[in-house]
Amino acid sequence: MTLPARYSYLANEPGPKMVLEALKVFGLTEGKGQANNPTILMWAGEVAQANPTAYNKWATTFYSEDSIAWCGLFMALCAVRSAGGKPERLPPDKYLSALSWAKWGKPVPKTGAMLGDVLTFQREGGGHVGLYVGEDADCFHVLGGNQSDAVTITRILKARLFAVSRPAYTVQPDNVRKIKLTVSGPVSVNEA
Template identity: 45%
Template structure:
């Protein structure tokens, strides 16, 4: 069973978009701080390269990997992967524009030194609750200020799940200030 934080256990009781199913399966994967890299994260690069999704210039999990996480999730969910997916802001061209961020959507954020990408699981008045990689050096769900969001993008669906809706959540937990 996936170790989902109590606040988000409701996700296990509904039919999820494939992006969220695939992302939740990776919850808790964390990088090796300092010398060395997590073989799982490096394996994502290799899996994508083998599938014809070029991942170049990624040799160590000290390199920001939120885009790599988004790419492996989309690949495993049967969704397209953007060109040069390691660059978080490239995800602003993914799928189609979402008028209102909803479960499973890709969210792109600005941050000092670049960008960040993750998946929408909910929101409170001021923050999105984002399931992403390289959040405190691991795959986690964290709160990121809505004001930092520059794009909400809907994955392409043949049959969009009924759960692709906005979810209002309690404003609990720390607000992330830099996901690198």
């Protein structure tokens, strides 16, 4: 799937690495009905192989169907694929819980979100996590998994923001910056 025109700038960004990894699977969707997308189900095993802990081993058996919320799993995949062997870049211990991402990386003030930062949101029944790719006056534009059952970019109200975290960069990419966008598209109300 190609990026919508309003996000075409992302195709030319040289980083951050987590954004680049997320874009590689942009448009990937859950299986229809009772079917499962085997790619999503395999992600837990990939994360566990990169960081073999008891939790990660458990997560590989927990992910038996793609109807289980997978925004945290998607973020863990992006973190693992972009970590370059650096333990501080691996996902948080309980990465399946979206709210656990609030304690990952380096904390950033809520008003300081920039390209590639991890945004953690509150929602009824839990949380949601994704990557900052821009903002308009009222919403963040978020690249994430399990958004309308796919890897997409969606608008989420700034008022729902719980925390902003920046990857533990050795050298921060030069293109990490605020990106101001025009208001376009619906606002997400429930990403599960």
